[in-house]
Amino acid sequence: MPVCPECGGELKFDRSRYMYVCRGCGLSLTRSEFERMSSSRRRAASKAEDEREQLRRDYLRWWLSDKK
Known part of the structure; x- marks a missing residue:
């Protein structure tokens, strides 16, 4: 399930508008914007x-070196 970049909510695809719509904040994104x-x-x-x-x-390189 896609995740909203703004709030982390669930994005649902709205077939009538061909857009992803966030259920949490209402952000609408086209498929290309989302990708x-x-x-x-x-x-x-x-x-x-x-x-x-x-x-x-x-850090590992430093730790294993003789110059500690």
Whole structure:
């Protein structure tokens, strides 16, 4: 089930208007708008995950080094 980017509520597809409508806040999105927002959120989450992984590797490299 799609999730609203504004409030996290449930999005339902309104067949009469060909739009996703949030049951919580009433936000209406076309399919292309929804896909664009979803892909940008996924990219941001992926970037944050990559940064955490890089910090973990840097810390591990430091911990295993002789220069503690």
